[in-house]
Amino acid sequence: MDAVIQVNGLSKLFGGVAAVNNISFTVNKGQVFGLLGPNGSGKTTTLSMILTLLKPSSGTITLFGSHDLLAGLKRTGVLLESANYYPELSARNNMLISCKIKNVDSSKIEPALKQVDLWNDAGKKIKNFSLGMKQRLSVASALLSDPELLIFDEPTNGLDPHGIADTRQIIKDLSAQGKTILIASHLLNEMEKVCTHIALLKNGNIIDSGELQLLIKGYESLEDYFLRKTRKQS
Amino acid sequence: MKALQIEFIKLFRPSTYVILAILLLVVFIRGEFGMHLVSPDLTGMLKSTDAGMADMIGFIFSIFVIMNIGQEYTENTLRRSIIEGYTRGKFFIGKLLLVIVAAVLLLLVQKLIFLALAASAGYTKEAFDCLTVSGAVYSLIRTILYALLGFFLIFLTRSVAISIIISFVWTSVEGLLSIYLKFKYPGSDWGSYLPFSSLAQILATDGTIAFQFVFIALGYQVALVAGSYGLLATRDIK
Numbered sequence: 001m002d003a004v005i006q007v008n009g010l011s012k013l014f015g016g017v018a019a020v021n022n023i024s025f026t027v028n029k030g031q032v033f034g035l036l037g038p039n040g041s042g043k044t045t046t047l048s049m050i051l052t053l054l055k056p057s058s059g060t061i062t063l064f065g066s067h068d069l070l071a072g073l074k075r076t077g078v079l080l081e082s083a084n085y086y087p088e089l090s091a092r093n094n095m096l097i098s099c100k101i102k103n104v105d106s107s108k109i110e111p112a113l114k115q116v117d118l119w120n121d122a123g124k125k126i127k128n129f130s131l132g133m134k135q136r137l138s139v140a141s142a143l144l145s146d147p148e149l150l151i152f153d154e155p156t157n158g159l160d161p162h163g164i165a166d167t168r169q170i171i172k173d174l175s176a177q178g179k180t181i182l183i184a185s186h187l188l189n190e191m192e193k194v195c196t197h198i199a200l201l202k203n204g205n206i207i208d209s210g211e212l213q214l215l216i217k218g219y220e221s222l223e224d225y226f227l228r229k230t231r232k233q234s
Numbered sequence: 235m236k237a238l239q240i241e242f243i244k245l246f247r248p249s250t251y252v253i254l255a256i257l258l259l260v261v262f263i264r265g266e267f268g269m270h271l272v273s274p275d276l277t278g279m280l281k282s283t284d285a286g287m288a289d290m291i292g293f294i295f296s297i298f299v300i301m302n303i304g305q306e307y308t309e310n311t312l313r314r315s316i317i318e319g320y321t322r323g324k325f326f327i328g329k330l331l332l333v334i335v336a337a338v339l340l341l342l343v344q345k346l347i348f349l350a351l352a353a354s355a356g357y358t359k360e361a362f363d364c365l366t367v368s369g370a371v372y373s374l375i376r377t378i379l380y381a382l383l384g385f386f387l388i389f390l391t392r393s394v395a396i397s398i399i400i401s402f403v404w405t406s407v408e409g410l411l412s413i414y415l416k417f418k419y420p421g422s423d424w425g426s427y428l429p430f431s432s433l434a435q436i437l438a439t440d441g442t443i444a445f446q447f448v449f450i451a452l453g454y455q456v457a458l459v460a461g462s463y464g465l466l467a468t469r470d471i472k
Contacts, residue, residue, distance in 0.1 A: 074319040084310035086248030
């Protein structure tokens with residue numbers, strides 16, 4: 001299997017306290033890999049190190065087999081819990097900035113916005129967008145460069161049931177196209193529906209990882225597995 | 235150039251135009267006020283008015299720089315740029331180029347306003363005589379130093395309010411420090427080597443440039459750029 005993301009012995013200390021403690025995992029091509037864990041377990045810190053926002057205290061990360069994470073990020077689409085756009089700029093101008101950063105031709109903006117049903121709102125300022133619209137714009141932006149890897153952080157937080165269903169369908173469609181996906185979330189029902197593999201995080205440590213169906217064998221559901229595993233650890 | 239193009243796209247927001255309008259209004263008022271001062275030395279009055287207008291640009295421009303970069307932190311757009319594969323280096327170069335290009339354009343506009351006001355007061359020929367290359371270089375160095383101070387402060391504090399307050403009191407603190415150095419080291423002139431004090435030494439009254447102080451000012455600018463980049467490159471973005 002081709003490793004798309006490899007994390008080895010990764011740690012992050014904040015003021016001497018380990019938010020992530022010596023974790024290792026591999027996401028292979030075509031997998032939908034879920035980082036599960038309660039709030040404060042280190043999911044977002046781990047993603048932030050992969051996304052180069054935080055510098056690891058120790059350990060290594062490779063994307064597409066290379067330590068050059070910035071080069072890897074150009075082949076990656078990212079959808080964060082909070083969509084961070086320039087609020088005073090239009091959706092079109094925000095997408096134009098993304099195109100310039102990713103070296104993508106601006107002619108791709110129109111099909112990308114049409115795909116998420118935002119073309120009619122392309123000239124509208126982001127500050128006038130609803131949360132669901134911002135999330136759809138994030139999807140359009142993440143898919144602009146036809147990325148091989150997608151990283152989602154709590155992609156359904158704050159969305160209404162339609163938004164959640166739409167996001168789930170997008171993840172399933174991308175997975176069917178053979179894309180590799182890494183998702184951090186604590187919404188177990190959603191993760192059970194889309195993930196092929198998971199790593200269970202607690203207090204900055206990975207307490208279990210592997211193929212989802214094998215891990216939850218003998219449990220009623222992913223939620224049952226999660227609750228029993230995390231309670232056992234505490 | 236792509237980094238600069240990205241920065242120009244980001245300027246399409248109301249706050250840019252509000253600050254620009256305030257800046258030009260203040261410069262206009264300062265110029266209009268200067269033109270109507272009664273002075274036996276017309277050339278001196280015009281030079282002082284031109285320098286005063288350029289000073290206003292430097293100070294307000296530093297606030298623009300602080301707000302422009304500060305918004306990248308408060309709106310988490312710097313975070314977004316990084317995860318889309320934009321390097322911290324390119325982000326920094328984009329902002330730096332914007333500062334230099336904007337400083338040049340603003341000073342050109344300032345000179346045009348100065349000439350227009352002088353013409354309306356009947357001093358067209360005298361105003362043209364006042365505009366010298368050495369004066370323009372001095373104004374540019376001063377404006378960029380103000381902007382780079384804003385640059386450094388916002389990367390250091392990541393707070394628009396704190397950075398603006400520090401830049402407000404900076405020249406006062408420098409004045410006090412200059413007095414302190416005079417008392418501490420009588421006979422020496424250490425105070426004139428402080429950032430803005432050294433700037434004041436660049437242009438002699440006869441219009442010649444003291445290159446020693448140009449190098450000092452450039453040294454401060456290099457130090458501020460290096461310090462700002464160091465802060466951006468080495469710190470986490472949460």
